[in-house]
Amino acid sequence: MEIRWANAVVDAIKEVVGYQDQAISLHEPRFDETDLAFVTDCVRSGWVSSVGAYVDRFEKMLSERMDGAHVVAVVNGTAALHISLKLAGVEQNDEVLTPALTFIATANAVSYCGAIPHLVDSESVSCGMDARKLADYLQEIAVIRGAECYNSLTGRRIKAAVPMHVFGHPVDMDMLNEVCARYHITVVEDAAEALGSLYKGRSAGALSEVGALSFNGNKIITTGGGGAIITRKPEVAKMAKHWTTMARIPHRWAYEHDVIGYNYRLPNLNAALGCSQLERLDGMLSRKRALASRYADVFQHHQLDVSVLMEPNHAASNYWLNSLILSESTAQFRDELLEVTNDQGIMTRPVWSLLHRMPMYSDVPRMDLTVAERLEATIINVPSSPFLGSKEMRDSIVSEHTRN
Numbered sequence: 001m002e003i004r005w006a007n008a009v010v011d012a013i014k015e016v017v018g019y020q021d022q023a024i025s026l027h028e029p030r031f032d033e034t035d036l037a038f039v040t041d042c043v044r045s046g047w048v049s050s051v052g053a054y055v056d057r058f059e060k061m062l063s064e065r066m067d068g069a070h071v072v073a074v075v076n077g078t079a080a081l082h083i084s085l086k087l088a089g090v091e092q093n094d095e096v097l098t099p100a101l102t103f104i105a106t107a108n109a110v111s112y113c114g115a116i117p118h119l120v121d122s123e124s125v126s127c128g129m130d131a132r133k134l135a136d137y138l139q140e141i142a143v144i145r146g147a148e149c150y151n152s153l154t155g156r157r158i159k160a161a162v163p164m165h166v167f168g169h170p171v172d173m174d175m176l177n178e179v180c181a182r183y184h185i186t187v188v189e190d191a192a193e194a195l196g197s198l199y200k201g202r203s204a205g206a207l208s209e210v211g212a213l214s215f216n217g218n219k220i221i222t223t224g225g226g227g228a229i230i231t232r233k234p235e236v237a238k239m240a241k242h243w244t245t246m247a248r249i250p251h252r253w254a255y256e257h258d259v260i261g262y263n264y265r266l267p268n269l270n271a272a273l274g275c276s277q278l279e280r281l282d283g284m285l286s287r288k289r290a291l292a293s294r295y296a297d298v299f300q301h302h303q304l305d306v307s308v309l310m311e312p313n314h315a316a317s318n319y320w321l322n323s324l325i326l327s328e329s330t331a332q333f334r335d336e337l338l339e340v341t342n343d344q345g346i347m348t349r350p351v352w353s354l355l356h357r358m359p360m361y362s363d364v365p366r367m368d369l370t371v372a373e374r375l376e377a378t379i380i381n382v383p384s385s386p387f388l389g390s391k392e393m394r395d396s397i398v399s400e401h402t403r404n
């Protein structure tokens with residue numbers, strides 16, 4: 001019975017993506033002649049490393065995307081998060097409210113600051129941090145002394161919260177910002193998956209004090225590796241640039257540094273690729289949104305006891321990764337479905353294991369995680385590359401396939 005069901009899900013996925021008999025990856029970057037032209041130009045210029053015109057240009061283009069916020073490009077999203085948390089004032093022994101359901105990088109960035117993740121449950125619409133549940137929880141465990149929030153159970157300061165926009169679906173940020181402001185908790189947005197997503201018409205990544213983006217190879221656009229720090233405050237942006245360039249005090253020849261900085265600047269070569277990729281973001285977004293509605297339509301039509309995760313009402317998602325949510329009765333066959341799809345060359349993945357399943361985070365403080373646990377058991381990510389589902393791209397894949 002479960003095999004028949006799993007095969008029907010495979011057929012539905014094939015119907016959505018629109019072609020058969022090729023291996024289909026979860027999310028694959030695509031490059032075109034413009035990408036090559038930009039990268040070639042950068043190499044020819046000789047400025048491939050940590051200074052160059054493409055870094056400035058990429059930051060400027062991103063700033064326009066981020067509703068005019070300041071942007072500092074860095075080597076990857078994890079580094080962006082690390083510095084963002086430091087900019088938020090996170091110090092050794094602080095606690096940082098972190099979703100239990102996130103990629104490991106969110107928690108690791110907290111650890112790089114010497115701080116401790118304090119795990120928060122998800123709500124089931126966006127799969128992100130549940131602001132309402134957090135408010136109730138803080139009322140129970142938090143005490144405010146001066147203008148700082150403390151965990152009454154551990155005695156540690158709760159300095160920041162890092163909501164993450166899961167698969168590109170924006171968290172209800174107004175509510176979260178409001179709750180955190182009430183407790184003097186600084187909000188750092190992990191928008192690594194959410195470039196191009198809008199929350200009430202505003203850009204994800206620029207919705208709080210400071211935010212982080214990623215341009216890793218599997219994200220909606222890629223610079224090979226890369227990330228960015230986003231902030232509205234010019235003085236915070238200035239500090240971000242300083243800390244990510246070894247904290248070197250600008251001087252014509254002297255090597256003077258005022259604090260321990262980081263070698264986190266994005267190389268010009270990566271920024272060149274970013275400039276050409278970013279020019280295509282709108283096209284990617286409309287293709288990804290079209291693919292998501294194909295998933296929704298096809299799965300609704302076939303009634304496989306599987307739902308497709310759709311954007312919250314308050315948001316326009318970039319649909320970075322599409323997700324099937326298994327029902328209570330189909331969840332028990334999750335592993336069979338993973339088995340059958342991957343056997344047939346359709347790359348599917350379960351969602352990340354919750355953070356406290358990892359040995360290094362097994363005993364960090366955490367609230368009740370009922371919803372995150374249910375999502376962990378029922379989410380399966382399915383192929384989401386922007387070229388899937390459209391005829392023209394299908395043809396280009398076939399020709400590439402026959403070429404090899």
Ligand SMILES: *Cc1c(COP(=O)(O)O)cnc(C)c1O
Binds near residue numbers: 077078227
């Ligand atoms: C990709 C990702 C990161 C890290 O970005 P890198 O550029 O790979 O370092 C951080 N958080 C989340 C949620 C991500 O998905």
